[in-house]
Amino acid sequence: MKPLTRIILGAALILMVAHAIIYVVFAINLAQFPFDYDQGEGFELHDTVLLSEGQWPYRDNAVYPFYASNYPPLYHVLLIPFVWLFGPQYWYGRLAGFAATLITAAAIGYAVQRATRQRVIAALAGLAFLASNYVYHTSPLFRQHATMVMFETLAIVAAGLMFGRVRGPDEARFTSPPSPSPSSRRGGSEPLDRRALIIALIALMAAGFTKQLAVATVGAFFAYFFVRAPRRALGYAIGFAVVAGLIFLAINVSTGGQWWLNIITANVNLYIPSQFTDLAQQFVGLHGALLILAGLYTLYELYFARLSIYTIWFAFAAIDAVLAGKWGAGDSYFTTLIAAMCILAGLFVGHLVARDWTIANNYWSRAFTRLESRARRSLPIGLITAAAMLMFVFYGLAVVHVPLNVPVFKTVTDVLHIQSNTKFPAFYDSAGWVAGYALLGQLPTAEDTANGWQITEALRGSRLVLSEDSAFALQAGKAIIGNPTQLKNLYENQHLDPSALVAMIRTQQFGVVIFRAPFYPQPVIEAVYAAYQVTATIPMNGNTYQIMTPRPGYVF
Amino acid sequence: MITKRHFGLVLMFVGALGLIGLPLFDVVRHHAIAGNKYQLAILIGCALLIGVGATLLPLGEQPL
Numbered sequence: 064m065k066p067l068t069r070i071i072l073g074a075a076l077i078l079m080v081a082h083a084i085i086y087v088v089f090a091i092n093l094a095q096f097p098f099d100y101d102q103g104e105g106f107e108l109h110d111t112v113l114l115s116e117g118q119w120p121y122r123d124n125a126v127y128p129f130y131a132s133n134y135p136p137l138y139h140v141l142l143i144p145f146v147w148l149f150g151p152q153y154w155y156g157r158l159a160g161f162a163a164t165l166i167t168a169a170a171i172g173y174a175v176q177r178a179t180r181q182r183v184i185a186a187l188a189g190l191a192f193l194a195s196n197y198v199y200h201t202s203p204l205f206r207q208h209a210t211m212v213m214f215e216t217l218a219i220v221a222a223g224l225m226f227g228r229v230r231g232p233d234e235a236r237f238t239s240p241p242s243p244s245p246s247s248r249r250g251g252s253e254p255l256d257r258r259a260l261i262i263a264l265i266a267l268m269a270a271g272f273t274k275q276l277a278v279a280t281v282g283a284f285f286a287y288f289f290v291r292a293p294r295r296a297l298g299y300a301i302g303f304a305v306v307a308g309l310i311f312l313a314i315n316v317s318t319g320g321q322w323w324l325n326i327i328t329a330n331v332n333l334y335i336p337s338q339f340t341d342l343a344q345q346f347v348g349l350h351g352a353l354l355i356l357a358g359l360y361t362l363y364e365l366y367f368a369r370l371s372i373y374t375i376w377f378a379f380a381a382i383d384a385v386l387a388g389k390w391g392a393g394d395s396y397f398t399t400l401i402a403a404m405c406i407l408a409g410l411f412v413g414h415l416v417a418r419d420w421t422i423a424n425n426y427w428s429r430a431f432t433r434l435e436s437r438a439r440r441s442l443p444i445g446l447i448t449a450a451a452m453l454m455f456v457f458y459g460l461a462v463v464h465v466p467l468n469v470p471v472f473k474t475v476t477d478v479l480h481i482q483s484n485t486k487f488p489a490f491y492d493s494a495g496w497v498a499g500y501a502l503l504g505q506l507p508t509a510e511d512t513a514n515g516w517q518i519t520e521a522l523r524g525s526r527l528v529l530s531e532d533s534a535f536a537l538q539a540g541k542a543i544i545g546n547p548t549q550l551k552n553l554y555e556n557q558h559l560d561p562s563a564l565v566a567m568i569r570t571q572q573f574g575v576v577i578f579r580a581p582f583y584p585q586p587v588i589e590a591v592y593a594a595y596q597v598t599a600t601i602p603m604n605g606n607t608y609q610i611m612t613p614r615p616g617y618v619f
Numbered sequence: 620m621i622t623k624r625h626f627g628l629v630l631m632f633v634g635a636l637g638l639i640g641l642p643l644f645d646v647v648r649h650h651a652i653a654g655n656k657y658q659l660a661i662l663i664g665c666a667l668l669i670g671v672g673a674t675l676l677p678l679g680e681q682p683l
Contacts, residue, residue, distance in 0.1 A: 290621050290683050336657055365623075365675070370683055425678050 064416065068449040075187055075452055078459030082194035085465055085472065089506065090161040090203035092466075094154040096507040098515035098534040100604060102548075102579065104205040105533030106132065108151055109543045111139040115146035121314070121321040124553055129545040129564050131325045133552070136314075137272040138207035151537050156205030163213035164202045168192045170216045171405050174223055174373065179413025187455055188409025192402055196349055196464050196494045200504040201395040207273050208395045214270035215280040216402050221266060222284050222372045224259035226291050255292060264303060271307060275326060279383030280399065283376040290370060329552045332390040339388025341497035346384075346397050349494055350404060352457040357407035367428060368421045373410065377403035391548055393499040408454070415448040464492045466506045486605050507604055514603045518577065521599065521610050525574020527567075529591075532579055532608075544573075547582035554584035565590045571613040578609040594619070621683045627675030634668030637661060 064072070099105045110120040110132040120132035120139075132139075138159075145155040172189030176182055192198060202209040267284055270277035281303075288296035315322040347354060357377060364374050380400040387396035414420055422428045435441055465472050465481065468489035476482075481491050490505035519538045522528040530536050533543045545564065553559035561584050567573065568590040576595050581588050595611035602608070641661055 293621065340657075365671075366678070423678075423681055425681060 065445045065449065068445065068452060071449055071452040071456060072183065072187075075455035075459060076183070076190075078456060079187060079190035079194055082199075082459065082462065083190050086164075086193050086199050086203075088469055088472075089199065089466065089504070090157070092506045093203055094157045094161070096512065097153060097538065098512070098603065099532040100153075100507065101201075101204050101206065101501065101503055102532060102582070104153065104156070105537055106543070106546050107134070107139065107205050107207065108153060108156060108537065109533055110134070110136070111142045111146055111156070112151050114139050115143040119314070119318045119321070121318040121325045123319075123321060124325075124546075124550055125560050125563060127544070127563065127567070128542055129550060129561075130543060131321060131329075131546060131549055133325050133329045133546075133549050134207055134274060135272045135326060137269055138210045138274075141210070153205050153534075157203050160206060160209040161203035163209040164193060164198055167209070167213045167216045167402055170213075170220045171402060171409065174220045174406050175409035175413050177223075178410055179417050179419070181413040181416050184409055184413040184416060187412070188405045191353060191408065191455065191458060192405045194459060194462050195398075195401050196462050196492060196504075197346075197394045197397055197401060199464055200492075201393075201398065201501055204503075208276075208398065211270050211274035211277050212398045212402055214266045214273055215277055215399055218263045218266035218270060218280060218284060219372055219376050219403075221259045221263035222287060225256050225263065225288075225372075226254070255295065260299070264299070267303070268307060272310070275330065276383060276386065276396065276399070279379045280376065283379035284372070286379070287370070287372040287375045290375075324553070324558060325549065328556060328558055329549055330389075331556060332392075332552055333555070335388050335390060335498070337388075338390075338392075338497075338499045339385060342387050342394055342397070342499045343384075345494060345497050345500060346394070346400075349462050350401065350458065352454040352461065353404050353408040356411045356451060356454050357404045360407040360411040363411070363420070366425070367423050371410075373403060373406045377407055387499060391552070393501055395501070412448070412451045412455070415444065415451055418444060462493060464490075464494065464504055466490050466504070468506060468508070502605060505605070511603050514601050518601050518603070518608055518610065522575040522577070527573045528575045528577070529568070529573045530575075530577040531582055532577065535577060545583070545587075547580075550587065551582055551584050554586075559584070561586050568594050569619040571595070571617065574612070576611040578611065579606050593617070620680075623675045623678035623681045623683050626683045627672040627678070630668045630672030630675065632672075634665040634670075634672060637665035638669070641665070 093100060109130075113120045114136060120130070120136070122131045124131050142156055142159060145152070149155065168189035170189075171192050172185040174185075175188045176185035179185070198209075263284060267277070267281050270280060285296055285300045285303075288299065311322070361374050361377060364370050377400070380403045384397045384400045386392055387394065463481070465476055466489060467473055467476050467481070467483060476491065483489060483491055484495070485492050485505070486502065487505035489508075492504055494500060496502065515534070516538075519535045522530070522535055522541065523539050525541070527544065528536050528539075528541050529544055531547050536543055550559060550561065550564075554561055565586050568576075568587065571594055573595075576591050578591070581591075583591070591611065594614055594617050596614045597609045598612045599610040600607050601610060641658060
C-alpha cells in the first residue's frame with residue numbers, strides 16, 4: 064500500500080473510530096434514561112411484560128384496555144428473563160438494541176475479512192455501519208428494528224458460506240469466475256454447506272419473527288439460493304414457508320385472529336411518496352460516498368464475476384427501503400440497506416487492496432484489455448485504491464453527528480466551530496431534518512429526567528390514566544391503556560370502533576390524560592379535548608407533554 | 620444453471636412490462652404521465668432495466 068493510501072486509510076479509520084466512540088457514549092447514556100426516548104418504546108416494554116406473564120400482546124383494541132402490539136414477539140421474548148430479574152426497565156431493551164448493532168458490525172467485518180483477507184478494511188466496513196446517522200439514533204432504543212437487522216445480517220453472512228470456497232488473495236487478477244460444477248451445468252446444484260444453510264434459515268426465521276420488514280431479506284436469500292441451486296432452493300423455500308406459516312397460524316389461532324389484525328392489517332398504512340423521496344435524498348446525501356463504492360462493486364459482479372448474496376441483498380434491501388414512505392415508518396427502514404452497502408463498499412476496497420479481482424472473459428473485459436494495450440499502460444490501481452478509501456473519509460465527514468454537552472466532544476467541536484443545528488441546544492446532526500427522520504440523538508439531560516418524574520407524579524393519584532407515552536404509567540405502577548398509533552392505524556383502516564374508549568373519556572373515567580403528538584384516532588382526540596382541560600405543559604426530550612385533567616362541569 | 624443471459628432477459632421483461640403497463644394503467648385511471656415525477660422516474664427506471672438487461676445478453680452462458 065502506498066504512503067498516500069495509508070494516510071487516507073488512517074484518516075478514514077480515525078473518523079470511524081470517533082463515530083463509534085460517540086455512539087457508545089450515546090448508547091450508555093441513553094440506557095440510563097427511565098422514560099420513553101422514542102415514542103413507542105414504553106409500549107414495547109409493556110409487550111415484553113405481557114409476554115413475561117404468559118399473555119399475548121395481540122388483543123382486541125375495541126375493548127378495555129384498548130391495547131395491542133403491532134410487532135412480532137421475538138425481540139420481546141428474548142428480553143423476558145430481564146423482566147423476571149429486574150422488572151419493567153428500559154435499559155436492557157436499549158442495550159440489546161445496542162449490542163445488536165455491534166454484532167451486525169462484527170458480521171459485516173467478518174464478511175469482508177473472509178472474502179478479501181483485509182482485516183483493516185473489514186474493520187472499516189464494520190465501523191462504517193455504526194457511523195451512520197440512521198443507525199446511531201434509531202438503534203440503541205427499546206425497539207426491535209436493530210435486532211431484526213442483526214438477524215438479517217447473520218443470515219446473509221451465513222448464506223455467503225453456503226456455496227464453494229471464497230477466493231484468497233493468492234489468486235490471479237485475471238481469472239475466470241469459479242466455474243459451476245458439472246452437475247450444475249446439467250441443471251443440478253453446486254455443493255452446499257448444510258450447516259451454513261441451517262444457520263441462515265434459523266436467522267431468517269428469527270428476523271421475520273422480530274419484525275415483518277425482514278421479508279425482503281428472506282426474498283434475497285431465496286433468490287440467491289435459486290440462482291445457485293434452483294431445485295434445492297424451491298424445496299427449502301417451500302419448507303421454510305410451511306414452518307413459518309405454521310408458527311404464524313398457531314399464534315393467529317391462539318389469539319383468536321388478533322395476530323393477523325394487529326401485525327398485518329394494522330401495518331397497511333397510508334403511503335406518502337414525498338416522505339420516501341425526501342428520506343431517499345437525505346440518505347443519498349449522507350451515504351452517497353459508500354453507495355458509489357457499493358454500486359461499482361455491484362456492476363463488477365454483474366459483468367465480470369458472479370452475483371454474491373451481498374449484492375442480491377443490497378438490491379432487495381433497496382426495494383424494501385421504499386416502504387420508508389409509509390405513515391409511521393422512517394429512516395430506520397434504510398438500516399438493512401446500510402448494512403448491505405457497508406459490506407459491498409468493504410469488498411470493493413478490500414479487493415482493490417488485495418488486487419485479487421476475478422475478471423470473466425467477455426466482451427467487456429476484452430474491450431477493457433484492448434483499451435489498456437492501446438494506452439500502453441495498466442490502470443493506476445494505487446490511485447484508484449486511494450480514491451476508493453477517500454470515499455470512506457467523505458462518508459465519515461458527511462455523517463457527523465455529535466452531542467455537544469459531553470466534555471471531550473465539546474472541546475473538539477468548539478475547536479471545529481460545530482454548533483447545534485437541531486432543536487436541541489446540545490446536538491449537531493449533519494442529516495438536518497425531513498419528514499420521517501426521527502428527531503433523536505441528543506443526550507437526555509438531568510432536567511429531562513426531572514420533568515419525566517414530574518409528569519409521573521401528576522398521575523400517581525389517579526386510578527386510571529390515558530398516556531401517549533406509557534413510561535409514566537409504567538413508572539407510577541398504573542395499567543397501560545391504549546396504544547395510540549395502533550388505534551389510529553386500525554381506525555383509519557376501518558378496523559376499529561373506538562366508541563368504548565370514547566365513552567370512557569366522555570364519562571371522565573381517566574383521572575389524567577397525557578398527550579404528546581397526539582397520535583390517537585380523531586374521535587378520541589376530540590373527546591379528550593372536550594372532556595378534559597390542559598392543566599400543565601411539561602417539556603421532555605424536545606417534546607411538550609400536555610397534562611390534562613377532567614373539565615369541571617363537563618356533561619356529555 | 621441460471622446464466623447472465625437468463626438474468627438479462629428477466630430484467631428486459633420486467634422493464635418492458637413496466638414501460639408498457641404503466642401508461643396503460645395511466646390511461647385506465649385517466650391520469651397524465653407528464654408532470655408526475657414519480658411515474659416518470661418509474662418509466663426511466665424501466666428503460667434502464669431494459670438497457671442493463673440488453674448488455675447482459677452477450678455474456679451468454681456465464682453463470683449468474
